[in-house]
Amino acid sequence: MRELRIHGRGGQGSVTAAELIAFAAFEGGVYAQAFPAFGVERRGAPVQAFVRFSDARIRLRSQVYEPDYIIVQDPTLIRDVDVFMGMKSGGIAIVNTEKPDFDARVPEGVKVYTIDATTIALEELGVPITNTTLMGAFAAATGEIKLESLEHALRNRFSGSMADKNVRAAQRAYNQVGGAL
C-alpha cells in the first residue's frame, strides 16, 4: 500500500485533488481511498487530504502519518507546517514553487520535484488554483496514475472548456516533470 498526503490551504482544492487522484488510480485498476483531514478550517487555513493506493481492498482508516508521497500546493506552507513529517526514504515530494532551491529540511532519501504550478494554472485556467496542475506533476513523478486516467478523471469532474483547460494544465505539468525525470 502506498500513501499520499496533500498539503494545501482551504479553498485550493486539496480534497478535490485527493478525490481525483484516487479516482484516476481506481480507473487504472487499483484500489484507492481518498479522504480529507476532517476539520472546520475556513478558506486560507492549512489543510490536508489523503490518498491510499493498494492492490487489495483498503481497510485502514487512520490518517496518513508516513507518506510515500506528498504534494505541497502552496510554498508558504513550508514555513507553517512540517510538510515532510514522517516521510520515508525513497519518498517523492511534489512542491509548487517558483524557487527550485526553496528553504526546507528535506528528509534523507526523499526526491523533491518542484514546479511552478501557479504560473501554469494562471496561464491555462486564468485562476491560481493549482490542484489539477499538480495532479499532472504527481502522475509523472510517481507513476501511480496514468495520464489517460487523470484526463478521464478530470473530464468526469469538469465539463466543456473547463475540462479542456484543466487537462491542458495537468498535461503541461506532466510533461515538465516527465522531462525532468
Add this chain to the structure above:
Amino acid sequence: MAEVEGGCELFSAGHRACGGCGPALAARLLLKATGKNTILVASTGCMEVFSTPYPETAWGVPWIHSLFENAAAVASGIEASLKRQGRSEKVVCVCGDGATFDIGVLCISGAFERGHDITYICYDNEAYMNTGIQRSGATPYGASTTTSPAGSCSLGNTLRKKDMPAILAAHGSPYVATASIAYPNDFVQKVERAINTPGPCYIQVHAPCCTGWGFEAGETLAMGKLAIETGLWVNYEMVDGVVEKAKKVKRKPVEEYLSKQKRFRHLFKPRRDDEIAKIQAIADANAERFGIDIKAKESSE
C-alpha cells in the same frame, strides 16, 4: 350530522371528559364539519387522554397521536404521504392551547412556513387542564392557575394572552379564524371553510373548561357566550392576513364574565377595581381593534 355506519357519531359517547366539557363539544362539532374523509392528528393533552385510553377510542375517523409538541410535524408527513399516494383525505390537527401556544410553536411555524395543506385547530381552554390547570401562553391576564396562583402578593397570571392567530397569519396562512363552541354553527362553518382552503389554515376555538375555570357544568356555553359579549374573546376571520367579519356585540362589562369563574375569584375578595379595570381595558382594546361594538344607532336598525 356526519355519522359512521351503525349510527354512532364520528366522535362517540363513552369518552371520559368531565360532564359539560367544552373541548369534547369542540371535537364533536369539528367532526360534524369534516365528515369521514379526514385524518386527525392529536397532540398530547386533555382531549387526547379523555378520548383514547387503549382500546376504547372515541374517534370514528383515522386518528393519530404521537407526542405533545409535534402534531404539526406529524401532519406535515401525513400530508406529504397522501400527496404522494394521490389520496384525498383532509389532514386536521386538533391540539390544546399548551401544545399550540407553547411547546409546539417550532413545529407549527415550520409546517405553516412550508405551506402544507393542513388545518390546525387549537381548542383553547386557556391553561394546561390535563395536568391540573397550569398556566399556558393562552391563559388570560388575571387568571389564577396552579402555576400562576393568586396569593398574598399575587393577583394570578401577570402575562397577556399570546396573539397566536396573528403569528400564524404572519406566516402567510390563507385562512385564520377564531371561533367559540358557544356559537356551534359558526365554528362548523369555519372548519368547513378551512379544510376547503388550500394551504395551512388555523382555527382557534374558545372551549371553556368548567373544571379548570370553576363554573357549573351546565354553564359551559353560557361562559363562552359571555366571553364574546364582554369583548374578552372576539370571533373573527383573517383572510390572507386581513381581518374580516368580526362578530359584533352589545358589550357587557367584563365583571359579568369574571365574577362567574373561580379562576378570577381573587379579584372580588376583596374587590380589586384596579385589576378589573385592567381587564376591562383589554376588552376595550379588543373592541377597538376588531370594531365589534354595536353602536346605539346600529342596534336600533
Add this chain to the structure above:
Amino acid sequence: MALRVGCAAAPGRALDNKTGAWRVFKPGFEPEKCTKCGMCALVCPEGCVRETEEGTFEPDLDYCKGCGICAEVCPKKGITMEKEEK
C-alpha cells in the same frame, strides 16, 4: 384479545364505557314543550341526545353525564335537571 401493534384500535370501543353512571343530575325532557330546534342534540358534549321518531329529542341515559348544558340552551325551558334517585 391480542394487543394491536402500536397501541392502535378500531373505532367503537369507547361505547363500552357507559358514562351514565357518573351522573348526579338527570335531564327530564318534556316533549310537549319541544319545538324540535335540535339545540339540545347539537351542543351535547357526549353526543347522546337522540331524535325520536316524532322529531322531538331524548337523552341516552347510558352515556348522559348530567351536565345540564341541554337544559341551559333549551329555548322553551323544556328540559329540567333533577337529582337522580340511585
Add this chain to the structure above:
Amino acid sequence: MLEFMEGSHAVAEIVKRCRPQVIAAYPITPQTHIVEDLAQMVANCEIDAEYITVESEFSALSACLGASAAGSRVYSATTSQGLALMFEVCFNAAGMRQPIVMTIANRSLGAPLSIWNDQQDSISLRDSGWLQLYAEDNQETADLHMIAYKVCEDHDILLPAFVCFDGFILTHTYEPVALPSQEEADAYLPAFNPYQRLDAAKPLSMGMYATPEYYMEFRYEIDQAMHRAKQALVKAGREFGEQFGRDYSGLVEGYRLDDADVALVAMGSICGTVKDAIDEMREAGRKVGLLKIRTYRPFPASEIADALKNVSTVAVLDKNISLGNGGAVGTEVKSALYGSGISVYDYIIALGGRDVRKRDIAAVVDLAEKGKGDMFYGLRTEVL
C-alpha cells in the same frame, strides 16, 4: 461493478434504490452530503419522493412518523445533536412500530462541541427500540440500508432502524462501492406494504395511551419483536449474500479468531484498522483476532459468547462512554461473557475524532495481556 464515490453519496444512491416516498431531514455535519445528494436527486426527478425541508431534526423524525403511519416508506438521516433532539420521537416511533430507516453519521455529543466522530449519539439511544446496525466501510453501509428496510418492514418485526456509519471517517471518504441496479434492488426489497395505515376507508386510532393494565404488555411485545429481529436479520443478510455475493448473515463477524488468545471487540470503521493491525501482530506471532459487532440492537449476546468461547482475553474498543460506568459495549460484552472465566477489558477510545492507528491497537492488546483495562486509552495526560 465497483464505482468510486464518497460514502455519503453511496448512501444517497442506495436510499434512492430503496424507493422512499417521503424524505424529511435537517442538515447537520457530517450528515449533510447525504441529504444534499438526495435533495438534488429529488430536484432532478431521479427519485419519486416528497422531500420535506423541516425546521429541525425533531420535526424531521416527526414528519417521517406521520408519513409512515399514512402508508409511505420514509427515510431520514442525522447525527449527534440532531439525534439527541429526536430522542423523544425515537422512542415514540419504535413504540408506534413504524418501520423507519434512518442513517446515523456517527458523531460525538457536546459539550464540549465536537463535530468529529465517535458513537456516543446512537449508543445513547440504545434503549429506544430501534435496531442498530454498524458498518465497517461504505460498501457495508450501503448494503445494510437494504437489509434494514427489509427487516423493519417485516410484519413480524415492525420496528425502526439506525444504519450507523462513522462520521467523516466514512461519510467523507471516497472508495470503491458496488451498488445494485434498480431492478436488482427491487428484486431484493419489495414495495412497501404497510401493516396498518391511517385511512379514511378503514378508520383506526394510532398511538393511544396505555393504562397500567396494558403498558407492560405493549413493551413486552416490542421487546419480543426486537428479539425476533435477530433471526430476521440473519435471514435477510443471507438472502442478500445469495443475491449480491456479500453475506451478512452474521450478527457478529470474526476475523482470525479461530485460534486467537486475545480477541478485540469493536463496531464500525475502526474494525478495518484493527484488521490491518491484527495482520501485523499475526506476522509477529501474536495470536490476536477481532470480533466485529454489526448488530448492536438487538444485542447478540449468545452469538458473542459463542464466538469468544475459546479466547482467554477480550479487549473491547468503545467509541462511547457511559459516564460513571465505562463503555456501553464493554459492559454488555462482560454481561454476555459472565461466568465464562474470560478476562474482559474495556477501552474508551477515539472519542471526539481522536485518530486511531495500527500501533494504538497493538498497544491495547499489550495492555489487555498485562491485565490492564477498563480505562480511557490514549489520554493526553500532559493537558490534564
